[in-house]
Every structure is written in structure tokens, then in C-alpha cells.
Amino acid sequence: MRIDLHCHSTASDGTDTPAELxxxxxxxxxxxxxxxxxxxxxGHAEAIAALPRxxxxxxxxxxxxxxxxxxxxxxxxxxxxxEPALLAERxxxxxxxxxxxxxxxxxxxxxxxxVTWEQVARIAxxxxxxxxxxxxxxxxxxxVPTVNDAFTRNWLSDGxxxxxxxxxxxxxxxxxxxxxxxxxxxxxxxxxxxxxxxxPESAIxxxxxxxxxxxxxxxxxxxxxxxxxxxxxxxxxxLLVTGSSDYHGSRKTCTLGEYTTDPEVYGEITRRAxxxxxxxxxxxx
Numbered sequence: 001m002r003i004d005l006h007c008h009s010t011a012s013d014g015t016d017t018p019a020e021l022x023x024x025x026x027x028x029x030x031x032x033x034x035x036x037x038x039x040x041x042x043g044h045a046e047a048i049a050a051l052p053r054x055x056x057x058x059x060x061x062x063x064x065x066x067x068x069x070x071x072x073x074x075x076x077x078x079x080x081x082x083e084p085a086l087l088a089e090r091x092x093x094x095x096x097x098x099x100x101x102x103x104x105x106x107x108x109x110x111x112x113x114x115v116t117w118e119q120v121a122r123i124a125x126x127x128x129x130x131x132x133x134x135x136x137x138x139x140x141x142x143x144v145p146t147v148n149d150a151f152t153r154n155w156l157s158d159g160x161x162x163x164x165x166x167x168x169x170x171x172x173x174x175x176x177x178x179x180x181x182x183x184x185x186x187x188x189x190x191x192x193x194x195x196x197x198x199x200p201e202s203a204i205x206x207x208x209x210x211x212x213x214x215x216x217x218x219x220x221x222x223x224x225x226x227x228x229x230x231x232x233x234x235x236x237x238x239l240l241v242t243g244s245s246d247y248h249g250s251r252k253t254c255t256l257g258e259y260t261t262d263p264e265v266y267g268e269i270t271r272r273a274x275x276x277x278x279x280x281x282x283x284x285x
Contacts, residue, residue: 001031001032001263001266002029002030002031002032002257002260003030003031003032003033003260003261003262003263003266004025004030004032004033004034004244004245004256004257004258004261004267005032005033005034005036005058005060005075005077005186005216005242005243005244005261005266005269006034006036006062006075006188006216006219006242006244006245006246006247007020007025007033007034007035007036007058007244007245007246007247007256008035008036008037008038008062008246008247008248008249009035009037009043009127009135009249010043010125010126010127011035011037011040011042011043011126011127011128012037012038012039012040012043012062012127012128012130013037013038013124013127013128013130013248013251014037014127014130014247014248014249014251015135015248015249015250015251016249017043017046017280018035018043018044018046018047018050019046019047019050020249021033021035021043021047021249022035022047022050022051022052022055022057022281023050023052023248025256026052026054026055026255026259026281027266028255028256029196029257030055030256030257030279031054031055031056031259032055032056032057032058032266033055033056033057033058033256034057034058034059034060034075034077034169034244035047035057035058035059036058036060036061036062036075036076036077037061037062037127037128038061038062038064038130039061039063039064039090039093039128040061040090040094040128041059041061041081041090041092041098041279044057044059044081047240048279049284051279051280051281052211052281052283053281053282053283054281055281056076056278056279056280056281057281058077058269058270058276058278059077059078059081059276059279060075060076060077060078060079061075061079062074062075062076062188063075063076063090063093063169063174063178063275064093064166064167064168064169065168065169065170065171065174066165066168066169066170066171067170067171067199067203068199068203069197070158070196070197070198070199071158071168071196071197072171072186072187072188072190072198072250073187073189074169074171074174074175074178074182074185074186074187074188074189075185075186075187075216075242076174076178076185076278077180077183077184077186077269077273078182078183078184078269078270078275078276078277078278079142079181079182079183079184079273079275079276080181080182080183080274080275080276081181081237081276083177083180083181083182083244083275085177085180086177086178086180086181089169089173089174089177091169092167093166093167093169094128095167096129096167097129097166097168098129100164100165100166101117101120101124101129101130101131101133101134102117103164104131104134104156104162104163104164105117105120105134107162107163107164108134108138108155108162109163111136111161111162113136113141113143113162114141115134115138115141119137119140119251120133120134120137123136123137123140131150131151131156132147132248132251134150134156134158134162135147135150135151135155136251138150138155138156138181143155146235146253147251148252148253151194151195151266157195157196158195158196158197159196161231163225168222171187171207172206172207172210175207175210175212176210176211179211182273182274182275182276183273183275183276184204184213184214184269184272184273185211185212185213185214186212186213186214186215186216186240186242186269187204187214187215187216187218187232188216188246189216189219189221189222189227189246190204190215190216190230191221191222191229191230192219192221192222194221195221201233204233204237205237208237208238208239212239213240213269213272214234214238214239214240214241214242214265214269215230215233215234215240215241215242216242216243216244217230217231217241217242217243218235218241218242218243218244218259218260218261219244219246219259220245220246220254220258220259221246222255238266240268240269241262241265242252242261242265242269243259243260243261243262244259244260244261245257245258245259
């Protein structure tokens with residue numbers, strides 16, 4: 001089985017619609033794909049309706065979190081999307097995205113970059129607006145060559161010249177909320193240092209003690225030495241190890257199935273989940 005547990009659609013900051021994402025996942029030879037848009041489950045219904053036969057969809061979200069001033073992301077799988085407390089927290093995070101993006105546009109203007117809110121809003125479309133949409137605007141203007149090049153201290157990385165904080169959930173609270181909604185939690189790309197500061201291993205140990213289920217080890221932002229170190233940490237803490245592409249369509253260079261999750265780990269994730277179940281494809285359009 002080929003299993004990719006971290007993908008984005010136009011419901012957040014990907015460039016594939018949810019329907020396109022599942023069709024592309026099937027074409028890439030995946031057996032299981034997770035739709036984990038930022039703080040949103042809005043794309044799930046479309047993805048399920050279009051799910052090709054032979055492909056299974058894992059519903060989820062990537063939750064924006066912050067610990068001791070460090071931004072981090074928590075992958076949440078197979079939770080009840082209508083559970084009131086988790087839904088309210090996701091909405092609180094999403095509602096802060098527009099004023100934050102507007103503030104980043106203002107900061108860029110102050111730095112001499114002629115980006116406009118209308119440009120960023122056009123790029124975001126119906127998705128949850130975020131830094132990748134602002135980064136795409138910088139690419140359109142020729143300020144940087146790629147989206148990844150916008151995530152530096154010069155521009156949009158944590159602490160960068162145009163960076164603006166937003167409401168983010170305490171990760172211990174995120175774990176509690178997801179568990180209460182029957183879901184499973186995996187810390188996304190925990191050592192992706194080029195994105196900004198990362199939480200120390202001591203914090204990951206505390207999160208594990210609070211109920212964290214796993215860490216995403218095989219990821220494009222982790223080199224071989226980092227993956228080996230994280231595997232050792234996961235073994236010491238009794239955490240599951242996942243691998244994922246973090247696919248964003250044409251917005252990033254990674255491809256579907258570039259990194260995958262072991263079938264036994266996937267099986268354990270589905271065994272632990274009680275809020276929702278993987279959806280087998282029925283040959284959707």
C-alpha cells in the first residue's frame with residue numbers, strides 16, 4: 001500500500017480542488033490519501049464525492065499551533081468535524097487569517113513591495129488565506145523566484161520582516177480537543193528548521209506525555225540525519241512515525257506520494273480513531 005497522509009487543496013492553500021486532488025492521488029498510484037487543509041474540513045465533501053474506486057480518503061486537518069512563541073502544525077486525523085469545541089477553535093483560527101494577511105500586505109507595502117490585498121484575495125480564492133497566498137503574490141510580482149524563497153527572514157518566515165502573528169492554538173489544548181472529538185494527532189514536520197524556529201525535543205516529549213500519537217518524520221524538509229534522529233526520538237517516546245508529501249499542487253515542488261506512511265502505522269491510526277472512519281472510493285466523478 002502507498003499511503004500519503006498530508007495533502008492540501010484549494011480549501012486552504014493548495015492549487016488542486018479537492019476533487020482534483022483525489023483524482024491526482026489515484027493517478028499517482030496511491031492507495032490512501034489524507035486531505036489535511038489548514039484549520040478546515042470544507043473540502044472533505046467534494047473529495048468524498050469525487051473519490052475514485054480503489055482510493056481511500058482519510059479526513060483530517062492541519063491545525064495551527066504555537067508553543068512558547070514557536071509556530072507549529074498539528075495534523076489531526078479522523079475526528080468528528082462537528083464536535084463543537086474543536087469546531088469553535090478551528091473557526092477562531094480561520095477568522096484571524098484575513099486580518100493577518102491584510103497586515104502582511106501592509107508590511108510589504110512599507111517595504112516597497114506593491115502587493116495588494118485584492119491580489120492576495122484573488123490567489124486565495126475560496127481557500128483559507130495564509131502565507132502561501134502572500135508568497136505566491138510575491139512570485140507573481142517577481143520579488144522572489146519561488147514560494148519557498150518567500151519563507152525567509154527577509155520576507156514571511158517566523159520573525160521575518162513582513163511576518164505577522166495570528167491566533168494559534170496551544171498544542172496541548174489541540175491534542176485535548178482532537179482526542180475529545182475522537183481523532184488522532186501527529187506533529188507535522190517537527191524539525192523543519194528552514195521554516196523558522198522549531199520546538200525542542202523536550203517539548204515533543206511533553207506533548208507525547210499529553211497524548212500526542214505520532215510525529216511526521218519522512219518529509220521534504222527533513223534531511224537523512226534529521227529523519228534518523230526523529231526515528232530514534234519516536235522510538236524512545238513510543239510515538240508513531242509517519243511520512244507524507246505535504247502536497248500543495250503547483251504551489252510547492254513536492255509530488256503526491258513523494259514520502260509515504262508504513263501500512264502498519266496507518267492501521268494503528270485507524271484503530272485509535274473513533275470520530276470518523278476512512279472513506280473507500282466508490283468511483284466518483
